[in-house]
Amino acid sequence: MPFPSQSTGERRPRAMVIDGAWRGLGAGLEALSGPGGAPLTRTVKLIVLPLIVRPALHPELSADFLAPEPAERLDALIRESGARLVATAQWFTLLKRTRRALGVVTGNPQDLYFQRCFELASEHGPPGADAGTGELARAVVQDAADADGGRTVDALKRHLADPSQQAGLEKELVAEWASRRLAPASATATALTLAAQALEACGKVAGPGKSPEYAAMVEAGHGELLGRTLWTQAGGVWGRDDLPAHLGLTERQLPPRPQVGRGASTATLPAPLDRTLFERLFVVLQSSARREQLPTVPELVGREVGRSCAPLGLYDETLRVAAVLGGRLAVGLDPLGTGESAPGRTSAHRAVNSRWRREASVLRARRMTVSPSPDPDGGVLDALAEDLRTPWAAYMRRLWVRLHGRDVREAALPDAASAWAVLDGVARSVMMDHRARVRSALRTLSASGPSAVPDAAERRSA
Template identity: 40%
Template sequence: MTAQTVPRARVLAEAWRELGDGVAPLSNAAGLPLARTTKLVLDPLVVRPVQRAHLGRALLDAPAARDLRELVLAAGDDLRAAAAWFVLMKQERRARGITTGNPQDLYFQRAYELAHRHGYPGQDAATVAGTEVDDVHDDDRVTAADLKEYLTTPTVADAVRRVIDEAWEQRVPAPAAEPGAGPGPGERVTALLEVCAVDGRAELAALVAAQDGAAAGARLHTPGAARALGMSEHATPRPPQVGAHASKSALPAPFDRSVLERLFGAIAALQVDGSASLHEVVTTEARRSAAPWQLSEEADRVVMTAGAAAGLLDGGTDAARRLEGRWRREAFVRQALRLPDGSGPADGVREAFLRRLWVRLQGRELRGAPLAADGVWDLLDGAMRSVVLDRRDRLKAGLARTGANRSAPNRSAPNPRGSTPQPHPAQGGVA
């Protein structure tokens, strides 16, 4: 970060706090916008970075920071009204005994639309909110439960299995090394990583044109390659299962996830409205599993290839130095020599970073959101920030457990063999 730039997250946080207590229903305990508030309301409905690309970057120059702050403050009345509508919609949800779906996912954008149409809730607000809740839950939108029921239908599971097998049989092998004396894929990736935090559009285009992402993804079928990056637990990636069970808290490595596990977390947000659309989503995902990097778009494969290089945190390129700087400046990294589970603070960071990056890219493909020409750095930086926050929380939880174990009196009964009971080790894991 230079003296002329400021983190986008800081600008949003400061502007949000200026909005006051009226947006509390859309805020977290620290008074900052919830992650879903940013994802579902601020970015798509207020800031609109697709139309204002200069406001979507992780680091903003002074004019962009000023524009972002003014946009958020100008939307203050709508945001406060949306917060009030959201509270009313939750009340109507409880009155109807509805328990399906996450209220924030389902109602945040609806609440903002109500704020635009009606302003702050008036005398008939309960009726309006109830009608809106009925509309949300009376439509034919496919839920995660619907997806599971669909995929566990024997005829459907057999059909999806055939699509997977056919796609994997048609996989294209990794290409041979390029002849000639021109820049090779390694040089092109390095060129992108040197400039992507500023622009990098020409470098991205060169990598896409050369199909370097597809080539790198195909090479992951070399024994041990995908496992070394944390993308699979197997020596070589295997065709995915159709799937019968899924849990957000226990997802395997990206390439080892079933079709159900790849879709169930995002299906509600995709607004799939029937079995025909669901068939298309499932079939597309089954075929995507056989593509290089298990991604359909070449630009996304290039980002994964660049992420694998930058995620080494070796300071070899500008992007790697910036990512390493984000990691190293965290207080817990500087202070914690070993985590309570015995691992080092940087253990598994590259693998966790690549998994987060893949999930973001796969999610964009599910939503049909193309990669912005200047969006490479924001994806890389966002994935690293996600890992940092997860590691910080994990360390705090581990230290709290360790402290509790040390301070608790030993009330266990004497061991008849005279041995000393061993404390249960603090559990850890890589995100």
């Protein structure tokens, strides 16, 4: 039987199928869900896909868009796991409570416990009220705390707190920064031409396994070359004089020499190339699900000294080339459709832009852009519309963080297909993040009264 309102042969986004099945499970999943009732991104990434859907065993469920029969199978798999998921949520709540009682503060609880909670739910069902359950919860929390081998933010803070360590690292940074080789802006023309050709191929066939342009850029070191250019060029690199050369990777005219630093906060992190060694590694340690696979803290710090002074803040050339491709894509992002005839657009630009423009929140922002009337909500949505006028900033910031994390883990992008998967994934992530912020703003406006909320047509799918 097809899903309601779905005609035979119609494909549905896999994410939409997961969302619908999840909501159909009912109450008890709040610990694994967002404010709107949808599964958290980490819930999908760490539990639903690898432990329930298992695309390796069910390749027909691995596509982004599913035909009716695979969609029904995916829906059934999630619904069949309903009781286990409720038990998983209960175990997660218990482990978080135990974590607080033990004073454990390092690591993201979702990354550390989600999959373990699913295993506990599969083995034991819901947590009981006996002492054995409490002992088991304490053992799981302590095991997770010990498994990272000291690769924690606290260990990083202790390592960098030593005055002699600080002085030595500052001296190394000064020497590394002084030894950089610079390059003129004119040296980037070939790199940007090849990047456009590679993006044209990626957009047409959704990421080819082989690309002569991508391979040529890596072989010739075009990523390194462009990175060396950006050390001296404040603008005029990407063919658009209205954009800074670094596309939001630094708030300065030119990137500054990295400092050591001794603290960081996710709420106040500066632009990527303005971050200290501590801030760069803070993000890596906070976001890594399996920190035991990372180098030790002293090794991380030692490598980051050279990496922070390398072109584009990256060591691996395939990752630098991906950053060049990302920059070439970013300067052509146009969710509002204000530059339809702009030169240099590729099939990759058209694919990403068309997907973005179908968002209801973007349609509303487009109307706000051309409307002379003031925003009735007091500027909340107008600020979100402004983000769509400068989409390259959020895109490049998120892309760099992804590439930096791969560089630390030595996870190269060997071909155009793997590079495009990252580039397109970042575009989707930025779009989904913007959608979530619009939804949050609309919920806030709804609480303020009906006069502040856009009409139903504008809210639909926002």
